Amino acid sequence: MPARTGPLILYVDDERGNRVVFEQSLNAEFNLLTAQNAAEALELLGRHEVAVVVSDIRMPSMTGEELLRIVKERHPQTIRMVVTAYADVEPILRAINEGLVARYIIKPWIRTELVQVLRWAIEAWTFSRDSAALHRRLLETERLATLGSIAGMLVHDLKQPLMSLLVNVEHLRELANAAPLLRDALLQAPIPPAQRARLIELIDDLDPVTSDLRTSGNHLSELISGLRELGRPRDPRTQASATDPLPIVRHAMAVCQELAIPARASIGYEGPGELPRVRMPATELTQVLINVVANGAQAVAARGMPHGKVSIVARSEADMLELQIRDDGVGMAPEVLSRVGTPFFTTRADGTGLGLAQFLRLIGTVGGRFRIESERGIGTTVTIILPTAA
Ligand SMILES: Nc1ncnc2c1ncn2[C@@H]1O[C@H](COP(=O)(O)OP(=O)(O)OP(=O)(O)O)[C@@H](O)[C@H]1O
Ligand SMILES: [Mg+2]
Structure with missing residues (x-):
């Protein structure tokens, strides 16, 4: 030793x-x-x-x-x-x-000579190690700065299609509002029953699909404004808005269904029908939940076993809300678990490795806490503890 x-x-x-x-x-x-x-x-x-x-x-x-x-x-x-x-x-x-x-x-x-040589060697090693670390940090800063300027251009380019999307969602909303009329008209139309049943099914989907699209569109719009604000210091008091978490939980589940369905996995909510409001802006809570639930769904898909599950379990207590996202996906080896949340760390071929980095930042900003537990071949549980609004 x-x-x-x-x-x-x-x-x-x-x-x-x-x-x-x-x-x-x-x-x-x-x-x-x-x-x-x-x-x-x-x-x-x-x-x-x-x-x-x-x-x-x-x-x-x-x-x-x-x-x-x-x-x-x-x-x-x-x-x-x-x-x-x-x-x-x-x-x-x-x-x-x-x-x-x-x-x-x-x-x-001779001891004195050897000591001198060894001191020199340690100095040389320390110097080269520090300058290598400095070099790496510079490269990373450069990479982030480049990404920042790309983000700026993207914000600009994204606004156009987003506007068109939002306008069309409103248009779709009108159509969804007319669903009962369309339904009645269909019931009387002289068409084969199977075709009629299918059309009625589609008409019934109009309302929930439009609502989801509108929520996603608004989320996107806030994210884009958020990107523009990037780098500007924010007043923490403006972040203390009280958000009802349940619609956001449901929205995150709906968005991540797309990842779960091909894996024949289910995403479910377990908890009370009403939750206390939390002190976190809606957009940021949406991002946090989508990141974690998406990771869970991807882990379940990667495991490839049918009937995998991602559960969002909610529990409120005194002045906090605990949300647990549990999955029975591939889980993480200790060396992966110790590195998650480092920007750009990913083990997925199409991952960017920014999901959990963003998660950590957002939870920290609102004074929340978190815990990530995982076992390879068993699954992962992410616990988020958020302060509730008075
Ligand atoms: N629920 C989970 N089960 C298993 N591994 C996970 C889970 N969540 C995260 N990981 C591991 O942590 C890594 C980092 O996750 P993170 O969300 O930060 O990035 P990513 O999912 O790879 O990419 P993206 O930026 O698209 O989210 C993942 O690549 C994966 O190895
Ligand atoms: Mg991710």
Whole structure:
């Protein structure tokens, strides 16, 4: 076990005596690991983030040179050094020329010299690690800025078709309002009964379909205005609107049906027929629920078993509302679960990996809480706890 914290140094030597001396003389200052052969070293490198590898050159089974070649390939950030009891220059020169090692140490080494070399190695490693992280952050910022400007263009381009959609929905609304008349007319029309029954079915769908379309259209319209507002700080008080969650739960279920039907899965609501209003704007609650319910439906579809289920379970208590979205889909492995919510993290071929990132942001903005529990092959439960309006 390493005695200290800080960047790790791994010392590889087949002679036990050398390892003991190395450890005893350096563990007051450095965080050390030792290995007695290349295989053990590679195993440790796989489990720990190692800053510096110091390897003996002559070892049975795999030489230091071969080991460092693998380390260079698998862990290119690691600073590599060799130590040798013989002043055999040839393998050392080869290792340096190949870029396998940064420094070499001749045994028997002098503690003060070795300490200096190791301090240098740790500094070099820390610097390159930080600049790599900085580089990654810059790239990510650049990517987000690019996405931001694309979003700006999209907002502009989306407005036109959206207007047309909203106007046509109103038109459809008129048609839906005329459904009873159409129905009566059909009942008297001289057409085959099967055809009449089918037409009546379609006419009966007009009202709910139009309502759904109108809700989706308005949602889209608010999302687009929201995109325009992006980046402008918002007054949290304007967000404290009281929203009735039940129509939004129903709307999210209707929107996600499309994903569930091909998987022969069902989406259901379990809870009281009335829920307290929550302190979250309707558009944002809609986004939150659609993201989570869609993930559930996709997980059920990915599992491919018929009769899968996504349930939205509601429970209110004192000054909060708990919504649980449970699915018996594929579930998540711990390493996936630990990364969800990171922007652009996705395991789905057609995913963008923004659903849960947005979910976390929106829940956080209104002072809500959440929990995600998941087990591979069993399913996932997402719990959302929202403050209710007084
Ligand atoms: N209910 C769930 N069951 C299983 N895996 C899930 C579930 N919810 C999320 N995940 C995992 O988390 C990842 C990230 O989810 P997220 O919603 O953020 O992005 P996405 O669904 O991949 O893409 P999109 O941006 O279209 O939502 C998914 O790719 C999936 O691996
Ligand atoms: Mg998603």
